[in-house]
Amino acid sequence: MAQQIQQLPPGAPRTAGDVPRAKANTFSALLHRSPRLRLAGLLTAPALWLVLVYIAALAALLVTAFWTVDTFTGQVSTEWTTENIVTVLTDPVYQRITLRTLWIAVAVTLIDMVLALPIAFFIAKVAPARWEKLLVVAVLMPLWASYLVKAYAWRNVLAEGGLLEWLGAPIGLSSPGYGETAVILTLSYIWLPYMILPIYAGFDRVPDSLLEASGDLGAKPLTTMRLVMLPLLVPSIIAGTIFTFSLSLGDYITAQIVGGTTQMLGTVVYANVGAANNLPFAAAVSLVPIAIIMFYLFIVRRTGALNNL
Amino acid sequence: MAPRTKASLVIGAVAAAALALAGCGTSGGGGSSPSAQPAKTEIGAGEGQLSILGWPGYVEDGSNDPAVDWVHPFEQETGCKVSFKPFGTSDEAVTLMRTGQYDVISASGDASLRLVAGQDVQPVNMSLLKNYPDIYPFLKDKAWNTVDGVNYGMPHGWGANLLMYSTDKVTPAPTSWNAVFDDAAKNTGKVTAYDSPIYIADAGVYLMAHKPELGIKNPYALDKDQLAAAVDLLKQQRTHVGEYWSDVVKEVQAFTSGSTVVGTTWQVGANLAEANGAKVAAFLPSEGATGWSDTWMIGSKTKNPNCAYKWLDYIASPKVNAQVAEYFGESPANAKACGQTKDPKHCETYHSGDEAYAEKIWYWTTPVAACLDGRKDVKCTDYSEWTKAWTEIKG
Numbered sequence: 282m283a284q285q286i287q288q289l290p291p292g293a294p295r296t297a298g299d300v301p302r303a304k305a306n307t308f309s310a311l312l313h314r315s316p317r318l319r320l321a322g323l324l325t326a327p328a329l330w331l332v333l334v335y336i337a338a339l340a341a342l343l344v345t346a347f348w349t350v351d352t353f354t355g356q357v358s359t360e361w362t363t364e365n366i367v368t369v370l371t372d373p374v375y376q377r378i379t380l381r382t383l384w385i386a387v388a389v390t391l392i393d394m395v396l397a398l399p400i401a402f403f404i405a406k407v408a409p410a411r412w413e414k415l416l417v418v419a420v421l422m423p424l425w426a427s428y429l430v431k432a433y434a435w436r437n438v439l440a441e442g443g444l445l446e447w448l449g450a451p452i453g454l455s456s457p458g459y460g461e462t463a464v465i466l467t468l469s470y471i472w473l474p475y476m477i478l479p480i481y482a483g484f485d486r487v488p489d490s491l492l493e494a495s496g497d498l499g500a501k502p503l504t505t506m507r508l509v510m511l512p513l514l515v516p517s518i519i520a521g522t523i524f525t526f527s528l529s530l531g532d533y534i535t536a537q538i539v540g541g542t543t544q545m546l547g548t549v550v551y552a553n554v555g556a557a558n559n560l561p562f563a564a565a566v567s568l569v570p571i572a573i574i575m576f577y578l579f580i581v582r583r584t585g586a587l588n589n590l
Numbered sequence: 591m592a593p594r595t596k597a598s599l600v601i602g603a604v605a606a607a608a609l610a611l612a613g614c615g616t617s618g619g620g621g622s623s624p625s626a627q628p629a630k631t632e633i634g635a636g637e638g639q640l641s642i643l644g645w646p647g648y649v650e651d652g653s654n655d656p657a658v659d660w661v662h663p664f665e666q667e668t669g670c671k672v673s674f675k676p677f678g679t680s681d682e683a684v685t686l687m688r689t690g691q692y693d694v695i696s697a698s699g700d701a702s703l704r705l706v707a708g709q710d711v712q713p714v715n716m717s718l719l720k721n722y723p724d725i726y727p728f729l730k731d732k733a734w735n736t737v738d739g740v741n742y743g744m745p746h747g748w749g750a751n752l753l754m755y756s757t758d759k760v761t762p763a764p765t766s767w768n769a770v771f772d773d774a775a776k777n778t779g780k781v782t783a784y785d786s787p788i789y790i791a792d793a794g795v796y797l798m799a800h801k802p803e804l805g806i807k808n809p810y811a812l813d814k815d816q817l818a819a820a821v822d823l824l825k826q827q828r829t830h831v832g833e834y835w836s837d838v839v840k841e842v843q844a845f846t847s848g849s850t851v852v853g854t855t856w857q858v859g860a861n862l863a864e865a866n867g868a869k870v871a872a873f874l875p876s877e878g879a880t881g882w883s884d885t886w887m888i889g890s891k892t893k894n895p896n897c898a899y900k901w902l903d904y905i906a907s908p909k910v911n912a913q914v915a916e917y918f919g920e921s922p923a924n925a926k927a928c929g930q931t932k933d934p935k936h937c938e939t940y941h942s943g944d945e946a947y948a949e950k951i952w953y954w955t956t957p958v959a960a961c962l963d964g965r966k967d968v969k970c971t972d973y974s975e976w977t978k979a980w981t982e983i984k985g
Contacts, residue, residue, distance in 0.1 A: 350974070356708065374982045436840075440847040458779070458849065459833050538840070541833040544984045552787075552977060554681075559974050 339571075346564035357560060365565035375549070379569055382545045385465055386529035392469040393476040393525045394518060401477050405484035406492075420477050428471065432538040435467040439539055459541030467535045468528075475524035483517025484510070519581050526577065530570045546570050629715035629740075633899045636670045640897040643683060643692040645884070646676040647918045648746075648905075658917050660910045667904070670897035684708070690891035693898045696746060698884050699734035699954040700788060700973075706737050711887040713740045718899060721906040724924045728948045733962060734955050735885040743887035744902040746911070747920040749940065750881035750951045751784065751792065754855035754863070754872040756845065767796045767875045769852050771823060774830035782841060782853030783827065785834035787973065787980035788954055791880050792854065793820040793827075795952055799877040808963035809880065810955045817971045817979060824983045834984070838862070845870055857940055858919030874941075878950035884920075915940075 312319050346365055350357050369375045404416045423431065438444045439456050446456040457463055487510060495505040533547025540548070546569055553563035581587070642649050649672070652659030661672050675692065677683040680701035687695050687710045697705055705711045716722045722744065729735075729745035736742065755764055760777060771793070774781050783789055794809025797819055806816050832850055835841035838859045844850035845859075846868040855863075860872035886905055888898045904910060908926035915922035916931050921942040928937035941947040955962060961970040971979075 368978075374985065377985065378981075436843075440843075441849045442847055537836075542828065542831050542984055544981065549981055552981065559977065562974075 342564045342567065345561050346568055348561045350559050350561055365562050366568070368562075369565045369569060375566070375569075378544050378546060378549060381461070381543070382530060382547075382570070383573065385461065385468065385545065386526050388465045389468045389472060389529045390476075390522045390525045392465070393473050394522065396469070396473060397476040397480050397521060398518075401480035401484050404477075405481050406489075417478075417481065420474050420481075423471075424474055428534065429538075431471055432467060432535050435463070435470065435535075436539050439463050439466070459539050461540070461543050463539040463541070464536050464543055464545075467539050468525075468532060471535065472525040472528050475528065476521035479517045479520040479524075480514065483514045483520075487513050516584055519584055520587075523578070523581070523587075527570075527574045530574060629713040630718065630895060630899065631715065633718050634896045636668045636897045636900060637894040638669055638671060638897070639673070640670040640694065640894050640901055641673045641675070641692050642694050642901070643675050643677060643686055644694075644696040645698075645918075646678075648696050648914060649674040649676075650914075650917065658913070660905075660913050664901065664904050664910075668897065668900045670894070670900060672901075684710070687711070687889065690889065692889050693892040693894045694889065694901050695887050696884050697743070697887050698882050700882075700956050702734045702742065702885050702887065703737070703956045703958070705887060706742055709890055711742055712890040712892075714743050714888055714899075714902065716741045716744075719744060719903045719906070721903050721908075721924060724908070724926050725906065726923060726925055726943060726945070726948070728945050729883060729923050732883070732953065734883060734953060743885040744906050745923040746884045746886050746906060747915050747918065747923055748881060748883035748948070748951075748953065749856055749858075749920045750874055750879050750947075751854050752857060752860065752872040752879060753852070753875045754845065754860055754870050755852040756848070757869045757871050759848070759851045763871070764852070765873075765876055767792070767877050767879075770854070771796055771827055772800075774827050777851050778830040779832045780849065780851040781827065781830045781832060782844065782850040783824075783831055783834055784854045785836040787976040788880070789854075790817070790820050790824065790976050790979060790983075791952060791954070791957075793823045795877055795880060797823065807965075808961075809952050810957045811961040811963040811965070811970050812957070813961070813965075813968040813970055817975070821979050821983055825985075828983055828985065842866060842868075856919070861919065861939070874947060874950060878952065881951035881953050883953045912936075915942075 312322065345357070347361050347363065348357055348359050349362055349364065400420070404413060404420070408416055436459075439459060440446075441456070441458070443456060449455055457466070491509060492505055495509045496502075500508070531547055533545060533551045536543050536545045536548050537551075546566060550563045550567050553559045553566065578587070649661060650658045651661035651672070651674070661674070665671055675686065677686055680698050683695060683697060683701050684704050686692065687697075687705055688708060690710075695705070695711070697711075702711075725745050729748065731739075731741070732745075735745060753764065753767060753769065755769065757763070759780075760769070764773070769777075770781050770783065784792070790812070791809040794806055794812055794816070797804055797816075798806045798809060801819065804816050804819050806812065812820060833844060835844070835853075838856060839862070841850070841853075841855060842859050842862045845855075845863045846866045855872050857872065860870060863870045886902050888895065888902065892898050905914065906924050908924050909930045911922040911924040911927035912930035912932075915927060916933065916936055921937070921940040922928065922931075925943060928942055931937065933939075937943060957971060957973050957976055959969055959972045961968065
């Protein structure tokens with residue numbers, strides 16, 4: 282502590298009589314005596330942050346959903362109404378959009394799971410140790426490019442006469458064009474690293490000796506995979522799905538760039554905030570993905586996956 | 591701490607925060623009567639500063655392109671130092687203007703009436719602006735810049751939403767919006783449309799010509815039945831639409847690659863596509879079209895009214911109006927600007943002085959419950975209903 286260091290003039294003789302003594306600091310003494318006070322002091326700042334910035338923002342959203350907007354001047358009127366929520370839940374359009382968004386999120390998650398498992402397995406267990414770090418870096422590499430750049434790159438790949446069509450032509454495949462399929466493809470690409478990393482970490486934690494023991498006991502590789510590895514990996518896989526699922530659920534940029542006419546919950550929120558200035562309705566729509574992801578987290582809580590995030 | 595107590599703590603905190611917030615709720619919407627503030631009677635000496643809210647490309651000081659600078663000459667001429675804040679959408683503009691921090695704003699027709707109703711802008715005494723007499727008459731005293739006979743600002747530039755098609759893929763050449771409505775099936779999957787609720791007005795323009803029995807007099811004044819007819823038409827169109835666009839660059843790319851062959855565009859999009867080598871043509875269909883017209887307005891809480899007036903006059907002066915119109919890609923509002931453009935054909939390309947052409951354009955106006963066409967016996971649908979309808983159309 283700065284105030285306790287006493288400056289001596291250079292060359293001043295140090296005699297036993299004027300050895301600098303720490304002044305009694307009553308505050309630090311108090312903290313020293315009371316562990317509870319110490320803890321409170323440490324936790325106040327982060328707790329305030331959590332409550333004010335995070336929880337209060339969410340609560341504000343929740344409350345806004347029960348308000349309405351003066352559609353002409355765009356000013357929010359704070360009269361309570363459940364109209365927005367009722368519309369979102371009962372109007373067939375929003376039900377369809379919710380189902381479509383769910384389907385896209387589930388498809389992206391499944392595709393990433395299928396792609397990530399062998400890649401993560403290869404990096405963690407097959408590749409030589411000196412390659413391991415390099416491969417992890419390679420997986421992370423796409424994250425260094427902006428999300429928008431990647432989405433626009435896919436726009437070009439999927440375009441008429443684009444890369445996909447050129448590649449598919451010899452085997453009679455054509456590009457899916459812009460639409461739901463394009464959104465699923467693009468999102469799967471963009472979120473893949475978020476699935477590979479937790480699964481890789483999971484594989485890395487399985488000791489090699491366990492696999493050797495399984496082999497020694499006569500298990501074939503696939504059996505080892507199924508009965509030894511997979512059960513140990515389940516929490517890691519679920520950790521990965523939380524990323525891909527929740528990120529897809531809230532996405533609106535990809536849907537706008539390659540979605541063609543596809544609407545997702547995110548684009549509806551965006552349209553109501555950006556174009557219509559109807560914040561209360563946007564808030565009501567955004568409660569849907571929040572509810573879905575809460576429900577999902579509640580289900581997977583018991584698997585221990587949350588400790589793997 | 592056990593997970594259970596932690597969870598209940600969080601829930602408690604949320605509840606407490608929600609209650610606190612609910613407590614702040616004071617009831618009441620916005621006032622919707624026009625500002626009662628009187629207009630200025632003379633322009634005094636400049637206050638030395640001016641903060642501007644505008645579309646990107648409207649206020650250039652040479653930092654984006656050294657050759658494009660009309661802010662520094664203004665500062666030298668008037669001594670008003672400019673600070674500029676760009677906005678991306680009309681709604682962002684309305685929200686920012688409400689803070690009262692800005693002296694002037696370039697508002698499009700879908701924002702200007704909301705600014706007037708929210709008392710965020712003040713009446714402008716047009717007789718103080720010496721460039722006002724040179725503005726094309728067909729831009730003056732319109733629904734989006736004049737309320738109850740009171741002027742709210744300086745017209746600045748305008749453009750139409752045209753129909754563009756690929757000349758080699760769409761034959762015979764279309765002459766009507768038919769190409770994207772009743773004939774859309776001919777190019778199914780390759781039709782495009784502007785992605786905004788305001789596009790419903792395009793269907794309104796089409797129905798006005800082809801289904802007179804609906805009685806649409808103004809595409810921004812649709813009652814429930816008329817809106818339903820427009821929604822039906824757009825839902826039919828939806829099955830043939832490959833992509834909706836809101837970003838003109840994306841639209842140009844789709845036309846260039848061939849993913850899109852027919853649909854709405856702006857003149858600037860057509861120019862870009864042609865520059866990219868795409869074989870396209872853009873024209874104003876026989877039914878007319880929707881379009882946009884921008885107005886420079888003055889904030890109601892401005893502390894620099896003299897600089898604000900000076901800016902309104904300066905930005906509409908022939909030379910500057912020409913510079914902005916060319917840089918931004920639009921028709922200038924000042925008739926004399928056409929003699930000052932670098933490209934002598936600029937005004938011809940954009941049909942600037944063509945009154946007959948301009949008369950076919952229904953400029954973007956915010957749809958409101960009080961019918962804009964003057965009907966008193968019905969209630970019209972407002973913009974939030976249009977937004978919900980647009981979501982429903984896209985499905």
